[in-house]
Amino acid sequence: MNSNIQKNKASVIENLDAVRAMIKRHKRNDILFATIGLIAIMFGLLALLTLFVDLVMDGYPRFNIQFFSDFPSRRAGSAGLLSAWVGSLLVMLVTFLTAVPIGVAAGLYLEEYAPKNWFSDLIEINVSNLAGVPSIIYGLLALGLFVYGLNLGQSILTAGLTLGLLILPIVIVSTREAIRAIPIAIREAAYAVGATKWQVVKDHIVKYSQGGILTGVIIGMSRALGETAPIITIGALTFIAFLPPSPITTEVPFINFEWLSSSFTVLPIQMFNWLSRPDHAFHINAAATGAIIIVVTLLMNGTAIWLRYKIRKNIKW
Amino acid sequence: MMSATNKVSKNSSSTTASLTTVSPRLAKNVQRHFKERVIEFILMLAALSAVFTTFAIVAILLYESLGFFKTVSIVEFFTSKEWTPLFEDAHYGIMPLVAGTLTTSAVALAVAIPVGTIAAIYLSEFASHRAREIVKPILELLVGVPTIVFGYFALLFVTPILQKIYPELPGFNMLSAGIVMGIMIIPYIASIAEDAMRAVPMSMREGSYAMGATRFQTAIRVVTPAAVSGIVAAYILGISRAVGETMVVAVAAGQQPTFTFDPTEGAATITAYIVQVAMGDLPHASIGYQSIFAAGLVLFAMTLCFNILGHIVRKKYREQY
Numbered sequence: 334m335n336s337n338i339q340k341n342k343a344s345v346i347e348n349l350d351a352v353r354a355m356i357k358r359h360k361r362n363d364i365l366f367a368t369i370g371l372i373a374i375m376f377g378l379l380a381l382l383t384l385f386v387d388l389v390m391d392g393y394p395r396f397n398i399q400f401f402s403d404f405p406s407r408r409a410g411s412a413g414l415l416s417a418w419v420g421s422l423l424v425m426l427v428t429f430l431t432a433v434p435i436g437v438a439a440g441l442y443l444e445e446y447a448p449k450n451w452f453s454d455l456i457e458i459n460v461s462n463l464a465g466v467p468s469i470i471y472g473l474l475a476l477g478l479f480v481y482g483l484n485l486g487q488s489i490l491t492a493g494l495t496l497g498l499l500i501l502p503i504v505i506v507s508t509r510e511a512i513r514a515i516p517i518a519i520r521e522a523a524y525a526v527g528a529t530k531w532q533v534v535k536d537h538i539v540k541y542s543q544g545g546i547l548t549g550v551i552i553g554m555s556r557a558l559g560e561t562a563p564i565i566t567i568g569a570l571t572f573i574a575f576l577p578p579s580p581i582t583t584e585v586p587f588i589n590f591e592w593l594s595s596s597f598t599v600l601p602i603q604m605f606n607w608l609s610r611p612d613h614a615f616h617i618n619a620a621a622t623g624a625i626i627i628v629v630t631l632l633m634n635g636t637a638i639w640l641r642y643k644i645r646k647n648i649k650w
Numbered sequence: 651m652m653s654a655t656n657k658v659s660k661n662s663s664s665t666t667a668s669l670t671t672v673s674p675r676l677a678k679n680v681q682r683h684f685k686e687r688v689i690e691f692i693l694m695l696a697a698l699s700a701v702f703t704t705f706a707i708v709a710i711l712l713y714e715s716l717g718f719f720k721t722v723s724i725v726e727f728f729t730s731k732e733w734t735p736l737f738e739d740a741h742y743g744i745m746p747l748v749a750g751t752l753t754t755s756a757v758a759l760a761v762a763i764p765v766g767t768i769a770a771i772y773l774s775e776f777a778s779h780r781a782r783e784i785v786k787p788i789l790e791l792l793v794g795v796p797t798i799v800f801g802y803f804a805l806l807f808v809t810p811i812l813q814k815i816y817p818e819l820p821g822f823n824m825l826s827a828g829i830v831m832g833i834m835i836i837p838y839i840a841s842i843a844e845d846a847m848r849a850v851p852m853s854m855r856e857g858s859y860a861m862g863a864t865r866f867q868t869a870i871r872v873v874t875p876a877a878v879s880g881i882v883a884a885y886i887l888g889i890s891r892a893v894g895e896t897m898v899v900a901v902a903a904g905q906q907p908t909f910t911f912d913p914t915e916g917a918a919t920i921t922a923y924i925v926q927v928a929m930g931d932l933p934h935a936s937i938g939y940q941s942i943f944a945a946g947l948v949l950f951a952m953t954l955c956f957n958i959l960g961h962i963v964r965k966k967y968r969e970q971y
Contacts, residue, residue, distance in 0.1 A: 359864045366866045370772025373765045374785060377836045381792055384803045391806070438696030446690050447697070459700040465887070465957035466950070467894025469921050470707060472928070473946040477710035481934050498703050505700065529682055531689045552794065559796025562896035562921065566928045566942075601798045601897075608802055608901055616806060623799045634794040638787045 385627055392621030405603065412607075412618055414625075420489070420597035421558060423577060427493020428557045432500045433550055437539075439501075440508025440546075445534050464502035471499045472566025480567055487568045489577060489597045495563050500553030507549020511542035544644040548637045555633035559626055561601040569602060600626050711950055714943030721937055727944070733907040733918075735941040736927070742941065744948055746907040750824065750917035751949075754899055755892035757828025757913050758835055762888055765832075766839030767881065773840065774847035775855075775869040786844075792837040801901030804830035809902065822904030822916035831898050839888045846880020847873050883964035890956035894949065896921035920949045 403413025439460075447453035475495035485491045515538060523533040539546075577595035598606075600622060607619040719727070722742040730743025773782055808826040813819045850873050858868040874881070904916025905926050918926065924942045932938045 359867065363864045363866045366869075367772065367776050370768050370776055373768040374772060374840075376765055377769060377792065377833070377840070378785075378788060380833045380836075381795065384795075384799065384807070387807050388799070388802065435696045435699050438693045439699060442690075442693035442697040446693055456697050456700055459704045461961065462954070462957060463700055463703055465890055465953060465960075466707065467896070467921070467953055469894065469896045469924055470711075470946055470950050470953075473924070473943060474703070474707045474710055476928070477714055477943070478706055482710075501700065501703070529686055531686050555794055559794075559798065561796070561798045562900075562925065565925050568928055601796060604798055604802070605897065605901070608798075608805065619802055620806075623802050626796055627799055630794055630796055631791060634791050638790055642787075 385624070388620045388624040388627065392617055392619075392624050395618055395621035396624075405598075405606075412615075414600065414603060414622060417598050417600045417603035417622070419577070421599040423489050424492045424496065424564075424597065424599055425554060425557060427490060428496040428500065429550075429554060431494055431497030432504050432553060432557075435497075436501050436504025436549075436553075437508050437546055440505045440512060441534055441538065443505070444509050444512040445530070445538060460502050460505050464506065467562075468499055468560055469562040469566055471495055472563030474498070475563060475567045487596055489595055491567055492564050492569060492597065492599070495567060496557040496560060499560065499563060500557050503553040503556065504546070504549050507552070508542065508546050511545025511549075512538055514545065515541045544640060548641045548644070551633050551637040551640070555630045555637075558633070559601055559630050561605055564599060564602055565605065569596070569598065707950070711943055711947040714940050715947045717935070718937065718940035718944040722944075731909040733923070736938050740937070743909075744920075744945065746909040747918060747920045747923050747945060748948065749909050749911055750899075750903065750907070750922070751893055751919040751952075753911050753913055753917065754824045754828045754831060754895075754903055754919055755889060757825060758831035758892040758895075759885070759889060761829055761832025762835040762839050762892075763885055766836045766884070766888070767843060769836065769840040770843035770847060770881070770884075771869050771874065773844045775865060775873060786841070789837040789841050793841065795834075797834065797895060797897040798901070800830050800834050801897045804898050804902035816914065819914055820904075820916050822902060823914055824899075824903045824917055825913040827899045827901075827903035828913055830902070831892055831895055834895070834898070835888045835891055838891060839884045842884035842887060843877070843881045846877040846884065849880065850876045879963045879966050883960045886956050886960035886963065890953045890960065893956065894921065894953050896925060900925040920945050924949075 401414055401418065403415055405414075405416065406412040439456075443453060443456060443460075447456070472495065475491055475498075479485045479491040479494055480487060485494075519537050519541065520533055523537050528536070577597060604619050604622040604626065607615040607622065610616075727742055727744055729745070730741050731745050732741035732743050733746045734741045773785060777785065804826045805822075808830055809819070809821060809823065812823075812826050812829075813821075819825070854872055854876060855868055858872040863871070899919045900922040903919060903922060905918050905922060906916060907923065908915060908917040910917055923945055927938055927942045
């Protein structure tokens with residue numbers, strides 16, 4: 334009897350030690366995994382930091398005013414980005430004017446007007462599918478449709494329309510998300526005082542969702558700024574040592590549209606061009622261009638994310 | 651009493667009057683109604699642009715590919731192991747390009763899947779709320795970095811480092827392009843997988859902790875299995891991105907279509923071939939011009955399959971809880 338209890342006691346203590354060892358082991362596993370996880374995240378973040386530092390260090394000799402005010406040249410040292418950043422600006426203007434009205438209108442239709450049937454399902458499936466189509470496929474579409482089908486040539490208009498189609502899903506999706514966050518009570522209140530559907534949409538839905546829409550537009554535009562593949566595919570020239578005709582003239586009617594059909598180059602194309610040359614001197618230019626592209630896109634995306642954060646915090650329905 | 655009947659008769663008289671001449675208010679209503687319909691129609695047209703784009707993509711790819719397949723047999727296209735459409739002795743086998751695409755994608759996934767998954771588990775189950783609030787937006791920022799910049803990174807940063815380890819590595823190789831592509835996809839996979847894990851109800855974690863499980867056990871044995879379809883969807887969408895990625899491979903993986911699955915060699919991918927041809931000045935409607943549409947069609951079909959698969963898997967997990 335007594336010895337039995339003794340035995341039990343011993344086994345319990347033994348068990349307790351085993352349990353303690355197990356808990357210790359599992360706690361160690363916890364810490365181990367937490368460390369691995371932290372390293373995994375740091376790996377991703379440090380990779381970007383390394384990339385950025387590498388670009389800035391390689392490209393820093395070129396960070397001066399001449400780099401922005403010179404045309405591309407055969408000599409790396411005197412080559413600049415003038416035609417590229419002007420081209421990027423003009424292409425983005427066309428992209429903005431195509432993608433924003435169409436994208437916002439499509440988002441409004443899908444959320445506020447579309448009946449829930451096969452037709453709206455069809456549109457929805459298409460939008461989500463388009464978001465996953467590789468950008469180079471948009472380039473092929475533009476090559477077949479805009480360049481040769483509609484004879485627009487390898488122009489700023491073609492590039493702008495192509496990138497407009499490319500970022501359309503981004504604008505549509507962000508518009509829809511912003512609209513979906515608006516409570517139904519807002520609409521009901523407007524209807525109750527006799528507003529028509531369009532009045533509700535124009536005066537309330539658009540007003541309340543404009544912050545969210547802006548977020549999507551900025552993210553889309555930053556994507557358009559960095560896209561290279563579709564623009565190369567439409568056959569845009571890479572050596573452009575002239576500027577497109579100015580959109581604003583001194584004579585009446587002060588605006589001309591010749592620039593739309595002008596050939597052009599954009600920042601990422603110029604970077605690709607310099608990068609694919611064997612001469613290392615051009616690689617320095619490529620690095621400097623890359624650093625500029627990263628800074629601009631990060632600033633745009635950062636603004637968008639900050640904006641979204643602010644909207645989420647401020648709006649309490 | 652009297653005034654009430656008066657009002658009724660007045661009302662009825664005005665109704666009869668409006669039958670003949672429309673009151674200005676009613677006329678405005680008709681006008682309003684018409685305007686509403688026009689606006690709805692315009693908005694619908696905008697929404698249809700998405701459908702139009704998809705159809706235009708499919709139509710253009712099919713139309714130009716049809717021209718291509720008039721000169722090239724489909725059997726040769728899918729079986730020949732040489733791709734030299736621009737040479738005198740032309741061969742039209744897409745397989746070398748597909749092999750290049752799959753090899754670079756495989757390397758990319760070998761980097762992105764482990765790191766992305768671990769990062770997602772850490773963010774969802776281990777990181778403090780504050781840390782997550784900081785890291786999540788940074789991950790989103792990373793997704794937005796233009797790919798051409800990663801091309802620079804692959805060619806002039808990663809390749810030289812790899813060459814110090816394997817001195818015989820060529821300057822253009824699929825290994826460094828794949829690794830950099832993997833780094834590029836990590837935030838993408840981590841972000842989607844983390845969303846899937848956050849969607850697992852708290853009660854499941856609480857149940858697990860109540861049984862005495864540690865964080866690690868809960869993460870691996872409870873949360874991950876519950877979110878597995880979302881995690882798999884993240885992988886599939888990652889594959890789709892790797893397959894369609896252009897600039898990194900065009901810059902760093904080489905331009906030579908070689909039938910090989912060895913990542914230490916250089917080889918062209920489908921996307922790199924399209925870029926290479928588009929940079930040259932090919933006459934419209936020539937066989938070389940048509941060949942990029944045929945290659946594009948294969949690429950489109952591949953990514954479409956992965957995207958559809960990803961959406962099916964993702965939808966499944968959404969409906970589970």
